[in-house]
Amino acid sequence: MEEKDNRLSQWKRLSGGSFLIALGLLLGFGIYQYKQKLNYRQYLQNRFQESFYEATTYVDNMENLFTKVRLTKSPDQSAPLFAQIWREASSAQDNLAELPYDHNTISKALKFLSQASDFSFSMTNKAIEGFELDEEDWKKVDQLKKYAKILSDELNKIKQEVNDGKRIDWEEIESEGEKRLAKGNTKAITGSFSEISKQFEDIPTLIYDGPFSDHIERMEPRMTRNKKKISKEEGKKVVEEFIGKDKVKSIKQTGETDTKVEHTIPVYSYQVVLRDQDEPTISIDVTQHGGLVLWMLNYTEKESTEEKLSLEEARKKAEKFLEERNYPNMKASYYEKVDGTVVINFAPYENKVIMYPDLIKVKVAMDDGEIIGFESLGYIMMHHDRKLPEIKITEEEARDKITKDFKVQQVNMAVIPLESKREVLCYEFKGEFDNQLFLIYINAESGKQEKILQILQSKNAVLTK
Amino acid sequence: MKAKKIILLMVNLIMFLNLAYSFWIYKVTPKAVDTITYTWGSEGDVVRQIQQKLKQWGYYEGNVDGKYGYKTWEAVKAFQSKNGLKADGIAGKQTLEKMGIQVKDSSRKQGGDNVASNKDLMLMAAAIHGEGRGEPYEGQVAIGAVILNRVRHSSFPNTIAGVIYQPGAFDAVADGQINLEPGDSAIKAARDALNGWDPTGGAIYYWNPATAKSKWIWSVPITKRIGKHVFGKK
Numbered sequence: 139m140e141e142k143d144n145r146l147s148q149w150k151r152l153s154g155g156s157f158l159i160a161l162g163l164l165l166g167f168g169i170y171q172y173k174q175k176l177n178y179r180q181y182l183q184n185r186f187q188e189s190f191y192e193a194t195t196y197v198d199n200m201e202n203l204f205t206k207v208r209l210t211k212s213p214d215q216s217a218p219l220f221a222q223i224w225r226e227a228s229s230a231q232d233n234l235a236e237l238p239y240d241h242n243t244i245s246k247a248l249k250f251l252s253q254a255s256d257f258s259f260s261m262t263n264k265a266i267e268g269f270e271l272d273e274e275d276w277k278k279v280d281q282l283k284k285y286a287k288i289l290s291d292e293l294n295k296i297k298q299e300v301n302d303g304k305r306i307d308w309e310e311i312e313s314e315g316e317k318r319l320a321k322g323n324t325k326a327i328t329g330s331f332s333e334i335s336k337q338f339e340d341i342p343t344l345i346y347d348g349p350f351s352d353h354i355e356r357m358e359p360r361m362t363r364n365k366k367k368i369s370k371e372e373g374k375k376v377v378e379e380f381i382g383k384d385k386v387k388s389i390k391q392t393g394e395t396d397t398k399v400e401h402t403i404p405v406y407s408y409q410v411v412l413r414d415q416d417e418p419t420i421s422i423d424v425t426q427h428g429g430l431v432l433w434m435l436n437y438t439e440k441e442s443t444e445e446k447l448s449l450e451e452a453r454k455k456a457e458k459f460l461e462e463r464n465y466p467n468m469k470a471s472y473y474e475k476v477d478g479t480v481v482i483n484f485a486p487y488e489n490k491v492i493m494y495p496d497l498i499k500v501k502v503a504m505d506d507g508e509i510i511g512f513e514s515l516g517y518i519m520m521h522h523d524r525k526l527p528e529i530k531i532t533e534e535e536a537r538d539k540i541t542k543d544f545k546v547q548q549v550n551m552a553v554i555p556l557e558s559k560r561e562v563l564c565y566e567f568k569g570e571f572d573n574q575l576f577l578i579y580i581n582a583e584s585g586k587q588e589k590i591l592q593i594l595q596s597k598n599a600v601l602t603k
Numbered sequence: 604m605k606a607k608k609i610i611l612l613m614v615n616l617i618m619f620l621n622l623a624y625s626f627w628i629y630k631v632t633p634k635a636v637d638t639i640t641y642t643w644g645s646e647g648d649v650v651r652q653i654q655q656k657l658k659q660w661g662y663y664e665g666n667v668d669g670k671y672g673y674k675t676w677e678a679v680k681a682f683q684s685k686n687g688l689k690a691d692g693i694a695g696k697q698t699l700e701k702m703g704i705q706v707k708d709s710s711r712k713q714g715g716d717n718v719a720s721n722k723d724l725m726l727m728a729a730a731i732h733g734e735g736r737g738e739p740y741e742g743q744v745a746i747g748a749v750i751l752n753r754v755r756h757s758s759f760p761n762t763i764a765g766v767i768y769q770p771g772a773f774d775a776v777a778d779g780q781i782n783l784e785p786g787d788s789a790i791k792a793a794r795d796a797l798n799g800w801d802p803t804g805g806a807i808y809y810w811n812p813a814t815a816k817s818k819w820i821w822s823v824p825i826t827k828r829i830g831k832h833v834f835g836k837k
Contacts, residue, residue, distance in 0.1 A: 150608065153615050160618040167625065228761075235760040238770035242819055245758035252757035312771065350757040395804055398824035399836060402804050407827065421741045421802065433800055437740040474798070477791070481798050499799055513799050 179309075186308040189233040190329070194293040196230035200254065201290045204283035208276075217265035220258045227255035238312040243331045246338035247289060249350075254282050256348040260558075264347075267586070278344060285341060292334040304328040349557040355401050357559065361518040362403060365428030370394070373406040373424040380431050380463060380512075381420065387411045390418065394426070403518065405432055430518055431463075435501075436510035445504040449473055449480065449600065455507040456482050456500040465498060465517075475598040478504045481511070486521070492566070495520040495555040524553065526563055529582045536565040536580040539587060544578065545570045554579055554589060562588055642693040645671040647736055648786055649704065653694055656702045657682060723763040725785070728793040730767045732785035733775025735832070742830035743789055745803045747796025749834065752807050759807070803827050806834035 203223045210216040231251035234244065257278060261271065271279075300306060306329035314327060343352040368376075370391050377389050388411045395404040404426040409418035415438075422434040447455070453470050460468045469487035471494075473480055481501045486493040501511025533549060540546075546569040553561050564579040575593040580586070641650055650669045657663035663678035676692040684690040686701050694702075727747055735746045753759040753766045760766050768776060775781045785793075803809070804826035811831050815821075823835035 146608070150611070153611055157611070157615045157618060160615070160622055164618065164622050164625070167622075232760065232765070235765060235769055240771070241758075248759065249757040252761065256757075349755070393828055395827070396825045396835075399804070399826050400824070402826060402836065405804060423802070423804075433802070435741065435744065435795065435800055435802070476794060497799075501798075511795070511800065515799065515801065 183308055186237055187306065189236045190306065191297075193230050193233035193237075194290075194297055196226045196233065197251075197286065197290045197293055199226045200230065201283065201286040204279060204286055208279060208283065213265035213268055213270060216271065217262055220262040220265060223258040224255050224262060227251050227258060231255060238308055239331050240314065243335045246335055246341060247331070250282075250285055250289070250338060250341060252350045253344050253348075253352075254286065256350040257282065257344065257346050260346050260348040275346075278346065281342060281344070285338065288337050289334065292337070296329050299328050347556075347558045347560060351558060354559060357401075357519065359403050359425075359519045360522045361430060362425045362427040365425075367427050368424075368429040370406055372429060373426075374408065376424050376429045376431065377408045377410060377422055380422070380434065381410055381412075385412055387413045387415065403432060403515075425518065430514070431512060432514060432518060434512040436508070438510070445478060447502075447504050447507050449475070452480050452502040452504060452507060453482055456484070456502050456509065459500065459509045460484060460498065468498060473600045475504070475600075479510065480504055490551055491526065491563070492550055492552040493521070493524070494552055495559075495561055520555070520559075520561075524561075526553070527583050529563070531565075531580070531582055531585045533565060535585060536582070537567070539580050539585055540567060540578055541571075543571055544576070551582070552579070556588065564588055640693055640695045641671055641699075643671055643676055645783075647783070649699075649784075650675070652704050653679065653699075653702065656704065724790070724793050724797060726767065727763060727797065728785035728790040729781050729783070730773065730775065731792050731796075732783060732789035733780035734773055735830075736786060736789065738830040738832065740788060740792060741802050742832055743792035744795045744800055745806070745827070745829050745832070745834060746809065747793050748801040748803050749806050749809055751796060752801070752803070752805055752836075756807055802829060803834040804836075806836045808836065809834045 200223055203219055203226065207216050207219040207223065210219060228251075231248060234251065235248055237244070261275065261279075264271065264275075296306070307327070308329070310327055311329055311331075314330060314332075345351050345353045374389050374391065378386055390409050390411075391406060392409050393407040395402060397404070405423040406426060408422050408424065410420040410422060411418045412420070419438040420434060420436045423432040424430065425432055453473075457468065457470070460466075465484075465486075467487050468484040469492060470482050470484055471492070472483040475481075479501055481499055484498045484500060486496050495516060497514075497516030499511070499513040500509060502508070503510050537546065537549075544567070546567050548568040550566040550568070551563070552566040553563055554566075555561055562579075563582045565582055567578045567580070569576060569578070577589075577591040577593065578587065579589040579591075581588050641653065646669055648669065650671045651667055653671075654663055654665070654667040654669070654675055657675070657678045658665075658667060660682070662681050663674060665672070665674035665678075679694050679698065680690045680692040682688075682702070683692070683698055688698055688701065727750060730750060731743050731746050735743045738746075750763060750766050754761060754763055760769055767773060767781070771777070773781070806826045808820065808823050809832045810817075810820050812833055813831070823837050825833055825835045827834040
């Protein structure tokens with residue numbers, strides 16, 4: 139009996155001891171994990187805090203510079219200031235975009251900063267070319283200045299709160315977007331952007347010569363506007379013709395663009411089952427107006443990626459394909475070959491001028507020459523009968539604008555799109571510098587160097603002509 | 604007295620199990636996701652291949668569903684100990700090699716023949732893979748197109764990396780799935796998107812109607828539906 143009691147108490151001690159050890163281990167493990175979590179959290183908070191302070195500084199500088207630029211009179215005075223705004227605004231955008239604000243809240247401010255930077259870049263160029271800013275330009279400067287001040291004031295208000303001892307809790311900021319939508323009210327959180335976003339609600343549109351200008355989104359597709367709307371059935375016929383009647387087993391219409399969407403090309407979408415297949419392998423979109431194929435993609439998994447065709451043969455297949463589908467006089471300009479397929483860029487060649495904005499891309503399988511991709515957004519947006527401006531600069535004059543170190547191999551006339559989608563007529567000089575290929579574009583009206591493209595040549599990417 | 608002892612013992616046992624369990628979870632949870640390691644929680648084609656092989660050889664009895672769960676883990680462990688590998692249940696490079704599953708070396712795919720547009724190809728492919736594996740091919744190209752449309756849009760960062768890593772923008776970035784090795788299909792899709800194919804009609808948003816939490820997103824007009832995703836722009 140006594141022995142039994144002894145054993146039992148031994149048991150008790152043993153289990154009690156191990157219980158304590160287990161508890162200790164678990165506690166240690168938990169504390170370790172918790173501390174680590176705190177460290178990471180603090181690190182993250184610090185990153186956000188840094189981005190916030192940087193953004194505030196850049197916006198402050200911007201506002202300041204907009205005021206200064208208003209005090210300049212001649213282009214040579216304003217150019218350096220615009221160049222600074224361009225930099226400050228772009229850095230402000232970078233930093234603000236890194237903060238965990240809900241996109242809906244912050245998008246207007248981000249847009250403002252993109253545009254302020256982009257507009258200033260365009261003004262820098264204008265000033266460098268020696269042009270005076272006109273009244274419209276100054277109006278835009280004033281408008282941007284006003285919003286830079288609003289943003290700067292609000293950000294500084296937040297900064298002041300932080301200086302007064304409040305903390306921005308970025309985790310809370312992150313979840314605020316969802317909460318606000320759920321409850322329909324915002325409680326005042328330090329660092330909240332909702333006040334700022336309210337003031338940016340009615341920011342006017344800004345149109346200028348740059349890629350983030352508001353005109354870009356509002357551009358109307360030239361090939362489809364004012365064209366008759368086709369029915370889904372007619373669209374089906376377009377698809378059948380495009381793929382080839384003899385190849386198609388069945389076509390299914392799978393969707394259409396919502397009528398509420400603005401600034402888009404309304405399409406009907408189809409999926410195609412080929413004769414030798416059971417499942418659809420081709421997706422294709424046809425414009426509702428004018429019935430043009432916007433893009434096509436054949437995503438059959440090819441077993442063989444053997445290249446039986448030469449690039450030349452592939453190009454001929456693509457050219458024939460385009461000609462048969464009513465895209466005549468298309469000139470191939472660039473190839474890119476990957477995994478047994480080649481993507482060829484085409485542009486219309488009219489009266490010895492290459493129309494680069496009207497881009498069509500064709501993808502060819504290198505084993506059997508089948509056309510497995512087609513993309514014509516550029517063509518549908520831009521293609522029209524252009525009235526080309528008068529050429530005021532001779533080829534020799536244009537050549538003189540380029541450094542002598544550049545060895546010209548070939549000269550073409552071309553219409554090229556600038557980033558703002560403005561088109562310019564240029565001399566295209568293809569040549570070599572430092573054993574690398576470049577295309578240099580000289581404006582045929584003004585002699586301005588519009589663009590330099592470097593062609594990274596390899597066995598898989600080839601420039602033709 | 605006896606009841607107390609039993610309770611104490613039980614509590615003790617539970618504590619031990621608990622501790623063992625948390626260590627085990629800690630061990631098998633992928634930390635910094637190694638690109639060619641498959642373990643608890645992994646999903647996708649390679650996991651499916653692993654399951655298929657192990658089923659064939661009698662190690663695995665579950666479904667070939669591409670989800671690395673307990674049964675797969677056990678099977679991999681059994682396979683490893685039979686083949687003289689460290690039996691940790693994590694299918695790394697060696698284990699995959701022993702199974703005869705080819706692990707693609709991503710550096711090969713990037714190749715030396717890069718052209719300008721391919722600079723961000725692998726990053727884009729990783730984002731597409733993380734966000735849209737299991738989606739139809741067209742839907743994968745569409746995710747790539749949305750990323751590029753955002754780069755060109757004034758309300759978003761102006762680089763591919765900026766758009767992909769913007770806080771809260773993509774779930775696959777938030778939960779680390781972007782670090783998975785992109786499959787061939789994602790790489791092809793990234794290439795098509797970079798080459799200009801845009802199945803979305805210029806969309807800058809997409810969401811899964813079944814899981815979208817934000818009500819706001821439904822105010823975005825829809826341009827296209829592909830697979831599980833809805834695409835739209837404002």
